[in-house]
Amino acid sequence: MNKIHVLEHIKFALEAKLSEAKQAADSALQDATHEQSAAETQYDSLSIESGYLAHGQSERVNEIHKSIVLFEQSYDLNQARYIIVGSLIKAVDLADKVHWFYFGPCEGGLKVTIQQHGILIITKDSPIGQAMYEKALGDECEYKVGSELYNYEIREIL
Structure with a gap:
């Protein structure tokens, strides 16, 4: 097994996950700010729920960004004697x-x-x-x- 190929595949998987999260966040934001999401009565909570969803999706995007940075820092092509992060x-x-x-x-x-x-x-x-x-x-x-x-x-x- 070639560790460089593994690292490339992991990076590609994380970038694909980030792309999906960005699309979901953009969609949730559009739903939250769309004129049809405006509350029509005091019991209509669609815009509030859409806002919470948009916030959650943006947090997901931030977490994936952090994951990508952490993985970049963990990449080590040196062979270790013991199992550590990056093995x-x-x-x-x-x-x-x-x-x-x-x-x-x-x-x-x-x-x-x-x-x-x-x-x-x-x-x-x-x-x-x-x-x-x-x-x-x-x-x-x-x-x-x-x-x-x-x-x-x-x-x-x-």
């Missing part, structure tokens, strides 16, 4: 199935696909992130979500 991780489960993870500063749960391999972004806030953080090559990590127990062996840290 690309190849792990194998008990069934010998290969899993790829990118330890990001945020945006946990975002997935990108490269060469038919899914790469899941994990963070230190997640159960898997807590289990993998600062693990070394060959270490095993185990975590539980609900009643499910997950086990991985760290095979590569890029």
